[in-house]
Amino acid sequence: TAGGVRTRSAYHFQPAKNWQNDPNGPMYHNGLYHFFYQYNPDGVTWGNGNLSWGHSVSVDLVNWFALDAALQPSRSFDANGCWSGSATILPDGSPVMLYTGIDARGDQVQNVAFPKNASDPLLVEWVKPEYNPVIPVPADIKRDDFRDPSTAWLGADGLWRIAVAARVHDVGGATLIYRSKDFLRWERNADPLYLAHAAGMVECPDLFPVSEPGVEVGLPASGAGARHVLKMSVMDTVQDYYVVGRYDDTADTFVPEDDDDCRSWRRLDYGHVYASKSFFDPSKNRRVLWGWANESDSVSDDLVRGWSGVQTVPRKIWLDEDGKQLRQWPVEEIETLRSKRVNLLIPEVNAGGVNEIIGVMGTQADVEVVFEVPALEHADVLEPNWLLDPQSLCGEKGASVPGSVGPFGLLVMASGDMQEHTAVFFRVFRQNDKYKVLMCTDLSRSSTRDGVYKPPYGAFVDMDIEAHGGIISLRTLVSSSSPARRSLNLLALFHSITLVISTDRLTTRLWRASAAGAGRASRRGCTRSTPRTATATCTCSTTGL
Numbered sequence: 214t215a216g217g218v219r220t221r222s223a224y225h226f227q228p229a230k231n232w233q234n235d236p237n238g239p240m241y242h243n244g245l246y247h248f249f250y251q252y253n254p255d256g257v258t259w260g261n262g263n264l265s266w267g268h269s270v271s272v273d274l275v276n277w278f279a280l281d282a283a284l285q286p287s288r289s290f291d292a293n294g295c296w297s298g299s300a301t302i303l304p305d306g307s308p309v310m311l312y313t314g315i316d317a318r319g320d321q322v323q324n325v326a327f328p329k330n331a332s333d334p335l336l337v338e339w340v341k342p343e344y345n346p347v348i349p350v351p352a353d354i355k356r357d358d359f360r361d362p363s364t365a366w367l368g369a370d371g372l373w374r375i376a377v378a379a380r381v382h383d384v385g386g387a388t389l390i391y392r393s394k395d396f397l398r399w400e401r402n403a404d405p406l407y408l409a410h411a412a413g414m415v416e417c418p419d420l421f422p423v424s425e426p427g428v429e430v431g432l433p434a435s436g437a438g439a440r441h442v443l444k445m446s447v448m449d450t451v452q453d454y455y456v457v458g459r460y461d462d463t464a465d466t467f468v469p470e471d472d473d474d475c476r477s478w479r480r481l482d483y484g485h486v487y488a489s490k491s492f493f494d495p496s497k498n499r500r501v502l503w504g505w506a507n508e509s510d511s512v513s514d515d516l517v518r519g520w521s522g523v524q525t526v527p528r529k530i531w532l533d534e535d536g537k538q539l540r541q542w543p544v545e546e547i548e549t550l551r552s553k554r555v556n557l558l559i560p561e562v563n564a565g566g567v568n569e570i571i572g573v574m575g576t577q578a579d580v581e582v583v584f585e586v587p588a589l590e591h592a593d594v595l596e597p598n599w600l601l602d603p604q605s606l607c608g609e610k611g612a613s614v615p616g617s618v619g620p621f622g623l624l625v626m627a628s629g630d631m632q633e634h635t636a637v638f639f640r641v642f643r644q645n646d647k648y649k650v651l652m653c654t655d656l657s658r659s660s661t662r663d664g665v666y667k668p669p670y671g672a673f674v675d676m677d678i679e680a681h682g683g684i685i686s687l688r689t690l691v692s693s694s695s696p697a698r699r700s701l702n703l704l705a706l707f708h709s710i711t712l713v714i715s716t717d718r719l720t721t722r723l724w725r726a727s728a729a730g731a732g733r734a735s736r737r738g739c740t741r742s743t744p745r746t747a748t749a750t751c752t753c754s755t756t757g758l
């Protein structure tokens with residue numbers, strides 16, 4: 214604790230102390246989940262120069278056992294840091310790691326590492342062969358623009374492929390493809406897998422196959438023209454985006470199915486999430502995604518609490534029935550953390566009304582709410598330019614600005630006097646004869662302290678609220694966090710909307726601040742009976758690229 218306040222998150226993966234950033238090399242191996250992450254063993258800041266790979270194992274993605282760092286700077290090819298990379302499980306079942314080393318000259322190079330003893334279930338020790346680096350920085354790429362090798366996949370020609378992030382000057386962010394038969398000698402394909410014009414550096418590429426829309430598996434499939442998702446972390450905006458497209462494993466090119474404009478890329482998440490990475494989990498036939506949430510404030514605050522950064526709750530991801538969007542849902546194992554269950558039905562939430570949900574005080578809650586919104590026709594008319602920048606709209610029309618339909622939602626982490634709280638809320642607008650649902654998280658009141666990161670987050674969710682009888686369902690994981698604020702660290706929009714919040718004090722209230730008409734809301738606590746009744750998939754409106 215610090216200042217008598219709980220300081221650690223209960224839902225999110227954290228090492229015992231210090232700084233962490235990107236998820237690295239997640240994998241399932243011989244009955245264990247392995248998780249590695251960018252880690253500064255010496256302090257609470259990023260610590261350029263000594264980044265290592267922290268390492269933990271788990272049988273259930275929920276409870277973690279910490280091991281010693283798997284990779285630390287030690288050789289000329291990684292003397293200044295072991296940066297992000299990925300795991301590949303070879304056909305004989307043994308894993309191999311590819312990671313970026315910052316070498317003695319400061320160049321970004323790609324290295325390989327193997328377990329010292331592949332039959333050690335914990336894979337504690339990793340060996341970096343002498344022949345590293347396996348890929349030096351190419352002549353046409355700047356020495357600090359070349360990093361983050363992906364998981365390798367096998368092409369029909371029997372060669373392994375990896376994607377590596379690079380920036381091509383005056384062109385944009387490139388995802389390069391390298392081929393190899395032995396993980397030792399790698400050859401670059403002349404054409405990049407994908408070139409993002411005007412996007413700057415795109416980090417941590419992740420390319421994975423998606424099976425038929427709506428089918429909840431992420432089986433590694435390939436073949437010419439197979440549908441894939443390319444995830445890119447855009448450094449300029451510090452946001453993760455993805456594109457659905459066709460990957461040709463002969464030419465090693467990726468062609469987006471929608472228009473090829475980075476302003477129309479879909480956001481993976483509408484909160485504070487970056488550098489995400491997925492892996493295929495054969496034990497449950499699913500693809501699981503990890504992401505980093507930079508849960509930090511000022512360095513002095515971070516020093517007091519002794520840590521910075523959390524990993525988001527692992528999510529299962531699959532392609533929506535529309536074939537365009539990823540669906541996401543917290544891994545089912547998270548539900549094992551549910552204990553006391555509270556059910557509540559609130560027949561009507563009046564304008565300005567706040568209903569405290571008694572019985573969920575504590576540091577952690579898994580909340581499922583179903584809102585029934587009557588009288589949609591009263592909704593305010595949407596101005597078309599609002600569609601371009603929903604996040605600003607969430608800020609301008611904060612949780613306390615009344616509207617015709619909404620805001621309504623949850624107030625979490627509320628202090629007794631309500632001076633501090635975080636609002637998770639919706640507004641419904643009318644555009645011609647359609648309705649648009651805006652989902653926001655308002656951090657502006659999450660702390661009364663100054664100098665704390667308190668932005669609004671938000672987006673229009675791609676749901677037809679009318680077709681769903683005016684019903685919106687929301688799942689919110691509330692967890693303890695920093696003493697500096699009562700704030701959220703992740704806003705995630707799922708098919709049914711899911712929101713993951715970090716908090717240091719928990720009181721959950723249902724509320725509606727609407728000028729006209731009364732709304733109805735019912736709350737189902739801690740059940741998973743209806744999460745899919747209101748379908749809400751995220752829509753993208755990208756700004757600032």
Ligand code: FRU
Nearest residue numbers: 235251296297360361416488
């Ligand atoms: C993304 C990133 C990666 C890099 C790592 C260094 O957050 O910048 O590109 O490998 O962090 O910690």
